[in-house]
Amino acid sequence: MYTLYYIAGIAVLISFFADRQKTVQGLKIGWKKFSKILGTYLKLLIILSFILLISDQFIINYLGGQAPFVGLIMGLIIGSITMMPGFIAYPLAGILVSRGVNYMVVAAFITTLMLVGVATYPVEKEYFGIKATVWRNIAGFIISAIIAVATGILYGEVLI
């Protein structure tokens, strides 16, 4: 869990032996960037802790027992607005599959979860600007839809 600390520590040491001044300058830049965005990250954490209240049961109820096409749309929408770490999302996806939910629907949910971040908007717009953030997320949504349909076809759930 703290692997990145070791990597950063080693990098700092190597850098320090190579060039002291440059290292100090680099650390200063890192700190400046970090302190500037910290508030936005904290805000994001608050948003995410509310979003995670949407329970597993809710998602299972909404994605299960739908007609495939409705499930696909639902998966795309729920995946876009929610955000959860992989160790919660994948077991949940496993439950969905075991309940007989189509792979297409699970793919729609999982990919939009990764590609479309309505909740991460505050952070993304700081680094990309509003326009790029909006377009990138629209593109992510379209890509997710294509992936989901392709999954459906390749699993033989959608006939063409």
Place this chain on the structure above:
Amino acid sequence: MAKKKNNKVNYYIFAVFAAFIAGSYFLNFNLGEKIGANFMIFARDMVSILPPAFILIGLFDVWVSRESIENNFGHTSGFKKYIYAILLAATTVGGTFVAFPVANTLYHKGANYSSIFTYVTAASLVMIPMSIMEASILGIKFTAIRIGVSLPLVIISSILLGNFFNKINYKIPKAE
């Protein structure tokens, strides 16, 4: 100036939130406790990733020259910039939370729109540890389809978006 104020507001919001969570635990307010537990899930991730990630970003900023970024991720680099962007994404620890600031730094060092879009999008799609977890739960076929179908789409859409943003002369804000 506005940015600084904004940051301050966020700290106030956070202080109120922290007080709410602490109060909930104190009063056994169930919903508040649940929100607090959710917060901890994400907060642990952030604490273990963000500070060292920003140290690395700072070092990256001073050590990596503009030319090398331009040659590998910029106009002078051909198709290989997408390969590099995807490889960098696959090994980025921490997903999009780290990928956003890294992409911003790359851009201001001369990377193209299309390569940073590819990088950020791929960073949420093909993280190695996540993909392994996915394959073990949903099956390798699922993961193979997802990655196989998505990568070409990611590159195509990044090129389209990149051309569009070059055309309208869009500038990405500088996060210092």
